[in-house]
Amino acid sequence: MLSLHLPVPRSHPGARIVATNIPGGGRFIALWGEWRVRVIKEPINCATFNYSALPDMNGGSLAPMEDVLRQLPLTLGENDRLESRATAACATYMGYTGCVFTGSGFTADLLAFAKIASWALQTHGTCIILYDDCAHGSLQASAIQAARVGATEGDHAGGVSVMKFMHNDMDHLRYMLGRCPKKAQVCVAIEGLYSADGSIPPIPNILELKEYYNFLLLVNESHGFLSFGSGGRGCFEYWRDLGYDCPTGEVAIMTTSLAGNG
Template identity: 25%
Template structure:
């Protein structure tokens, strides 16, 4: 292959994506507050973000005043020193290396201790991102010869973690407990088994049947791992997550979640028994062989987490507005799929139709993205709306009028 055409195979594949209406591009976007963004010079209502509580919209500033000191909801440490460690001056923008190479800033250890108490687990370990957490956890606890049972609509990071583990994979039909049990019955006794599921499915917005999954994992001697990425900060009295809200904390073996969605920052965690955390520190390659999150990011996570706990109105508003918006879409004749959360898909079907719908929305000042295969199954392209606590009813009402008009123009409704 000559120098001039060495990337022709890339150009060919990209052209193929364009023909299938699966080509993607990046766009610079600025946050404008109260659920709005500025994209391509146009002000748009942001119905595409995972910033569910609206905590990531404004520039981050360290809190001050009485609420900023010793305000942890659950404390297992000496609060007299907590303020000194969690509110230092001059937190570093870089961490230098892996935590196992240079050690870690004290903000890590204290945050992990306090967040574990919040989750009701013995331990917690911070990862660089949700993707790194899932591939690190799954690929370290499973090996060749083990078996994993995964919901067909689980996130790509779960799928990739399973592939890296080399375990035998059984994909059960979405939320189909009978299918899952039939697969578990065929499993050899004594084999290491893991059931893994999202708590809230990111493209459909429905909830996993966690109580029933707990019963199955106990009946067949399996472990259960729950990804709380889209439920952390949203469910539970203080935002502990869906596992905690259902009273299943001590019966779920591994809880994983992110700080990049409802908490509006970045990073992820694994929470569970202390032996699990010890094991992951020693075996999870995506933790061992990567530079740690900057201490200032961990501090920002702590501050946003605390704010989400204090400001329970954000969760209340998110649930109320999501239910209202979903019912209004249904009343207009749209198919919102399985949604029962803040994630509300508008089911379209074809890729080109979904792209056309998204383009018309953006032309009308609404930021919403067409979700196409391979993110969702073939023939199930959609517009994925995700609401924020800070959206106003008047903005949402106006958006509904625009969505209805476009739906009629494109013969969706």
């Protein structure tokens, strides 16, 4: 197995791309349901932690970023004035009433699922989390962790159940929603831009189902934030640009990540 560490030009200190080969050997590999691809050569999978390539957006952005990292106490809770202004600016930009920073996008998902599960258990006694089959590992792990925590929160008989629906398949999601007990609080978790295959969720259809089944919607916008939509706000803005009525207020919690921070 080949693993390479490639420096990223003009990026922040230490940024790199990790490239790993995927052995093919002429085998058939099933992709996206019925599609089957014969891999003749070894494809290379590339990844980087430099989300959104923030330092590369403007030619002179690296120097002030380095100054901020060296001179300002950015640890959460260490500079309340700076933190409150930054969270307020982010909330305004996205059209929300509040924003919370975490140390990573993964941590943001853990907190989001835990909060939804805890609230659902207190108000409904039962929580069901449905997530897209192609969802990022952080969503899947956070949903499972929320179920484990829910199992230890006292006398909630229903607990937290975790299930998945077929990728972007609204018929299957409708089927799964129809099977959920009416007393349960259901949370549907999706990505704004799926890193697994680059697809976009059908937000207008999801909102139609939300209106009928009254579930909570959690969106991980780590890969769509600042990458599409006329203002870089992700999938909801993308669909609004196409003329659909997709207000971000329909989302209970939206998480994202910027160069490692959630």
